[in-house]
Amino acid sequence: MGTSYSPPLNTDGTPDLERLLVEHRFLTESIHASSLPIAIYDDQDVLFIWNEAYEVLFQKAFDELREQLNSQQARYADIVRATNEGTMSDADLEEYVARRVAAQRAPEGTTIERHYPEDGWFRIHKSVTPSGAVSDIAIDINELKQREEAIAAAQEKAGEERRRLENALEALEDGFAIYDADDRLRVFNSKFIEMHSQLSDVLKAGETFESLVRIGIQRNLWDLDDEDPEEWLQNLLRNRRENDTFESIAKFQDGRWMRRLETKTPDGERVGIRADITDAKMREFDLEDARADAETATRAKSEFLANMSHEIRTPMNGVLGMAELLSRTELDAKQQEFADIIMKSGNALLTIINDVLDFSKIDAGQLVLNTQPTHLGEIVGDVATLVAATAAEREVELITRIDPGLPENVIADGGRIRQILINIVGNAVKFTQKGHVYIEVFGPIYGEVAEVTFKIEDTGIGIPEDSLDKIFESFNQVDSSATRKFEGTGLGLAICTRLVGLMGGKIGVDSQEGKGSTFWFTVNLPVHGEIPKKVRPEADISSSRVLLVDDNDINLSILKEQAASWNLSVSAVSGGPQAMKALWSAVESGTPYDLVILDYHMPQMDGAMVAQCIRNDARLSGTKIIMLSSADGSVANPAISELKLEGHLVKPVRAAVLQDTLTSVLSNEKAAVPACSPQAPGAPAALTLADLVANAQAAEERKSPKMQANEPPAQNDVEKPDWEPPAEPEEPRQEEPGDTNALDILVAEDNDINQVVFTQILQETPYSFKIVPDGAEAVACYESNHPKLILMDVSMPEMNGMDAAKAIRELEETTGAHVPIVGVTANALRGDREKCLAVGMDDYLAKPVSPAMLKQKIADWLEAAAEAANTA
The missing domain is CATH 3.30.450.20 (PAS domain)
Structure with missing residues (x-):
C-alpha cells in the first residue's frame, strides 16, 4: 500500500509557504520523536534528515563525518564507507560501497539485515519517493534472530540424531x-x-x-x-x-x-x-546343477548315439541292401550299379568312422602331429583335385590361389592341414548351389616363420547369425532339425578346431545367411628351404603376349597375377565377344597374341565357340589355345577334339602345371609362328563381332528348353561358322511304377541310394509303388493316388515324416479312411517307436532294412488292410 501527498496551495494556486513550513516542522519532529532509526537522503544521495536513533546506530560514521553532516554534504556512500572501514580490504570495501549505492535506488526498494557490534541485528528498509528521495527505516530484529538461532540449534540437534540413525541404517x-x-x-x-x-x-x-x-x-x-x-x-x-x-x-x-x-x-x-540371498540360492542349486550336468551328459551321449545311428545306418542300409541283392544276381550292368552303390555307402561309412576315431583321439589327447617338410601348393592342389568332380557336378566354380610371396615349403603336418581343408572345402561345395568356392593361401613372413592363413570363401547358403558362435562345437550343425537337407555328424568342424588348436593356430568364420561364408584358419609354420624346387624348362617365354578369357573376376585376377610373375605380357577380357574383338584389334595393330587361355564355361559364347571362331579365322592361325574346364568332361567330345587345342587343363589348375604347360606351348616352334598377313585367298570370310553374338544367341536358343514347339528358330542373314556346338543329349525318361491312380505302396524317402534300394526290392513284388523325396510330396500323393500302404522315412527335407503323418491323419478325419503308415528311421533308439505311434503311424521299421523284412512287413499290412475292407 502506498501513500499520497498534496502540497498546500493559496487561493490563487501558488504554494502556501507558511503551511509548508508547518508541515516540514511536523515531519521533522515526527522523525526525531521515533524510537526507530530513520533517515532521508535527497535525490543526490545526500543525507539531510535523520533522528537520534539513526545517528546512534551509525555512531562511528557520524563521528567521522560531522563536518560534512553539518554542511549537508555527507552522502550515502560516505556513511557506508565510514561504517565498514577496517572490516575489509580497501578494494573489497570500495566494491561493497558500489554495490550498496547501486541497490540504494532500486525502484522496488531494498531490505538488508546487518549486525552492529553495539546494537546487534537490524533490518533496514529502503524506499524511493516519487521526487527521488530515499527513506531508511531500521527495525531491531535481535529477538527474532535469537528465536531463529534457537530453532537452528534444535534443528541441528535433530539433524545430528537423524544422521546417526541414517549412518546406522547405511551400515x-x-x-x-x-x-x-x-x-x-x-x-x-x-x-x-x-x-x-x-x-x-x-x-x-x-x-x-x-x-x-x-x-x-x-x-x-x-x-x-x-x-x-x-x-x-x-x-x-x-x-x-x-x-x-x-x-x-x-x-x-x-x-x-x-x-x-x-x-x-x-x-x-x-x-x-x-x-x-543369491549366494545361498546358488548353493542350494548346486545339487540341482550337478544332477542337471549328469543329465546333460547323458543327453549328449544319447544325441551323439542318435546322430551316429542315423549317419551310419543310412549308408549301411545301402551297403547291406545292395550286398544282398548283388548276391542274387549275375554279373551284368545291374551288378555294376549295385557295386557302385556299395562303394559309395562304404566310403560314407568310412568317413564317419574316421571322424569318430579322430575326435576320440583328440579328446583323449592321443593325437600327435607328424611335422615334416611340406609343399603348400601340393596340399592345396590335392584338395582341389579331390573335390573338383563334386564341384563340377554342382556347377560350382572351384578357384585356388597361393600368394606368390609365400615360401613353397614349410614344416607342418601336411596330412592334417589337408584334412582340415578337405572338410571345410567339402562343406563349402556341399552348401553352395551356384557361384564359386575360392581357396586362398596367404600371409606375412616373420624371419624364419610364415604366418599362413588358409581362407575358403563360398557363395552358398550362409550361416544364421545365432549359429555362428556354436558352429565349431562338437556334434553341432547349422540345421539340426528333422527337415535338414545336408547330413553329417557335426564332428567335422569340431575336429578342424581341435587340429588347428594343436598346431597353435586360430580358426574362425564370417558369414551372412543367404550370401555365403568365409572360413579361415591361421597357423605359424617354420620356413623350410631344403626341398629342391622342380626344375622348370629353361625356354624363354618372357614377353610373350597372352590373352586371358574368363567371365569370373576372381579367376582372371589369379591368372593375371600368375602370368605376370612369369614375365608374360598379359591382357584380360571377361567374355567371348570381347575376346574376339581384342584378338582382331591386336592383329590390326601388328601385335597379335601368341596364346589365348580360354575358359570353357562362359555365358553368350562358351569357350568352344570362341575356339572355333579362332580356328576359322586365317588371320588368327598363329594363335595357340589352352582351354580351361571343370572336371565334368565338357570338352571330352569329338567336336572339341577336332579344334586341335594346344592344351586342355582341368580347373582348378595348379600354378606349376599351368607354368609348365605355358612354357611347353609357347616355346614349341615359337620362331615359326607366322607373322600377320592379309587373309589368304579362298579363306572363309572373318565374322564380325555382331555375327559372333548373333550366332551364340541362336545356339543358346536351339539348346533352350523354354522354346515352344511351334516357335521357329532364330534366323540370321550373316554367314554362320561351319562348326556349331553339339546338341545336349536328352536324358531318358524313367517311368516309375505306380504312375496311375491305382497305387498299392507310397514310399517317402529322400536319400537317393535308399530310393534305389526300395526300387530294387519293390520291383520283385507284385505291388505298384511310387517313391517321393519328402513329406510334402507324400501328402500330395496321398490325396491324389490313395495308396493302400505308406512307408514313411522320418528324417526328410521340407516336411519330415512325423509332420507328414500328422497331415495325412488330419485329412482322414474328414473322409473316415485310414491308410496304414509304417515309419522308417535310422535312429533305432529306445522311444523311437513310441514317437512314430504318437503322431499316428501304425508301425515302425529301423534301418538298415533287409529285403525279407520289408516284404514281410508290406504283406502283413496289405493283408490287414484287405481284411478290414472286406469286413467294412
Whole structure:
C-alpha cells in the first residue's frame, strides 16, 4: 500500500509557504520523536534528515563525518564507507560501497539485515519517493534472530540424531525400509535403492508399496515365472495384509534372489528388511546343477548315439541292401550299379568312422602331429583335385590361389592341414548351389616363420547369425532339425578346431545367411628351404603376349597375377565377344597374341565357340589355345577334339602345371609362328563381332528348353561358322511304377541310394509303388493316388515324416479312411517307436532294412488292410 501527498496551495494556486513550513516542522519532529532509526537522503544521495536513533546506530560514521553532516554534504556512500572501514580490504570495501549505492535506488526498494557490534541485528528498509528521495527505516530484529538461532540449534540437534540413525541404517548389509500406516514409503537406506536400482527414479518418500511393485512389474524387474502379473501382485498384497509378520522370496530378472521380511509396529507402520540371498540360492542349486550336468551328459551321449545311428545306418542300409541283392544276381550292368552303390555307402561309412576315431583321439589327447617338410601348393592342389568332380557336378566354380610371396615349403603336418581343408572345402561345395568356392593361401613372413592363413570363401547358403558362435562345437550343425537337407555328424568342424588348436593356430568364420561364408584358419609354420624346387624348362617365354578369357573376376585376377610373375605380357577380357574383338584389334595393330587361355564355361559364347571362331579365322592361325574346364568332361567330345587345342587343363589348375604347360606351348616352334598377313585367298570370310553374338544367341536358343514347339528358330542373314556346338543329349525318361491312380505302396524317402534300394526290392513284388523325396510330396500323393500302404522315412527335407503323418491323419478325419503308415528311421533308439505311434503311424521299421523284412512287413499290412475292407 502506498501513500499520497498534496502540497498546500493559496487561493490563487501558488504554494502556501507558511503551511509548508508547518508541515516540514511536523515531519521533522515526527522523525526525531521515533524510537526507530530513520533517515532521508535527497535525490543526490545526500543525507539531510535523520533522528537520534539513526545517528546512534551509525555512531562511528557520524563521528567521522560531522563536518560534512553539518554542511549537508555527507552522502550515502560516505556513511557506508565510514561504517565498514577496517572490516575489509580497501578494494573489497570500495566494491561493497558500489554495490550498496547501486541497490540504494532500486525502484522496488531494498531490505538488508546487518549486525552492529553495539546494537546487534537490524533490518533496514529502503524506499524511493516519487521526487527521488530515499527513506531508511531500521527495525531491531535481535529477538527474532535469537528465536531463529534457537530453532537452528534444535534443528541441528535433530539433524545430528537423524544422521546417526541414517549412518546406522547405511551400515546394514541389507536393504531397510519403513512404510507408514497408509503403506507409504517413509524411510529407506541406499542398500534398498541398490537392490531395486531399476526403481531408483521413483523410490521417493510418499510412494505406496503397491505403486512401487506395479512399476517394477512394468519395468520387468522380477521374474514371475510366467505367472499372470496382476494375479502375482494381488497374492503378494493379500499375504502382506493378512500377516503382521510377512516373508516372501522374489527372483529378479537379472538372476538375483531376495528375501522380503516385514514386521508391523503397534502404530500400524511396517519395518522391512530386504536381504540378498543369491549366494545361498546358488548353493542350494548346486545339487540341482550337478544332477542337471549328469543329465546333460547323458543327453549328449544319447544325441551323439542318435546322430551316429542315423549317419551310419543310412549308408549301411545301402551297403547291406545292395550286398544282398548283388548276391542274387549275375554279373551284368545291374551288378555294376549295385557295386557302385556299395562303394559309395562304404566310403560314407568310412568317413564317419574316421571322424569318430579322430575326435576320440583328440579328446583323449592321443593325437600327435607328424611335422615334416611340406609343399603348400601340393596340399592345396590335392584338395582341389579331390573335390573338383563334386564341384563340377554342382556347377560350382572351384578357384585356388597361393600368394606368390609365400615360401613353397614349410614344416607342418601336411596330412592334417589337408584334412582340415578337405572338410571345410567339402562343406563349402556341399552348401553352395551356384557361384564359386575360392581357396586362398596367404600371409606375412616373420624371419624364419610364415604366418599362413588358409581362407575358403563360398557363395552358398550362409550361416544364421545365432549359429555362428556354436558352429565349431562338437556334434553341432547349422540345421539340426528333422527337415535338414545336408547330413553329417557335426564332428567335422569340431575336429578342424581341435587340429588347428594343436598346431597353435586360430580358426574362425564370417558369414551372412543367404550370401555365403568365409572360413579361415591361421597357423605359424617354420620356413623350410631344403626341398629342391622342380626344375622348370629353361625356354624363354618372357614377353610373350597372352590373352586371358574368363567371365569370373576372381579367376582372371589369379591368372593375371600368375602370368605376370612369369614375365608374360598379359591382357584380360571377361567374355567371348570381347575376346574376339581384342584378338582382331591386336592383329590390326601388328601385335597379335601368341596364346589365348580360354575358359570353357562362359555365358553368350562358351569357350568352344570362341575356339572355333579362332580356328576359322586365317588371320588368327598363329594363335595357340589352352582351354580351361571343370572336371565334368565338357570338352571330352569329338567336336572339341577336332579344334586341335594346344592344351586342355582341368580347373582348378595348379600354378606349376599351368607354368609348365605355358612354357611347353609357347616355346614349341615359337620362331615359326607366322607373322600377320592379309587373309589368304579362298579363306572363309572373318565374322564380325555382331555375327559372333548373333550366332551364340541362336545356339543358346536351339539348346533352350523354354522354346515352344511351334516357335521357329532364330534366323540370321550373316554367314554362320561351319562348326556349331553339339546338341545336349536328352536324358531318358524313367517311368516309375505306380504312375496311375491305382497305387498299392507310397514310399517317402529322400536319400537317393535308399530310393534305389526300395526300387530294387519293390520291383520283385507284385505291388505298384511310387517313391517321393519328402513329406510334402507324400501328402500330395496321398490325396491324389490313395495308396493302400505308406512307408514313411522320418528324417526328410521340407516336411519330415512325423509332420507328414500328422497331415495325412488330419485329412482322414474328414473322409473316415485310414491308410496304414509304417515309419522308417535310422535312429533305432529306445522311444523311437513310441514317437512314430504318437503322431499316428501304425508301425515302425529301423534301418538298415533287409529285403525279407520289408516284404514281410508290406504283406502283413496289405493283408490287414484287405481284411478290414472286406469286413467294412
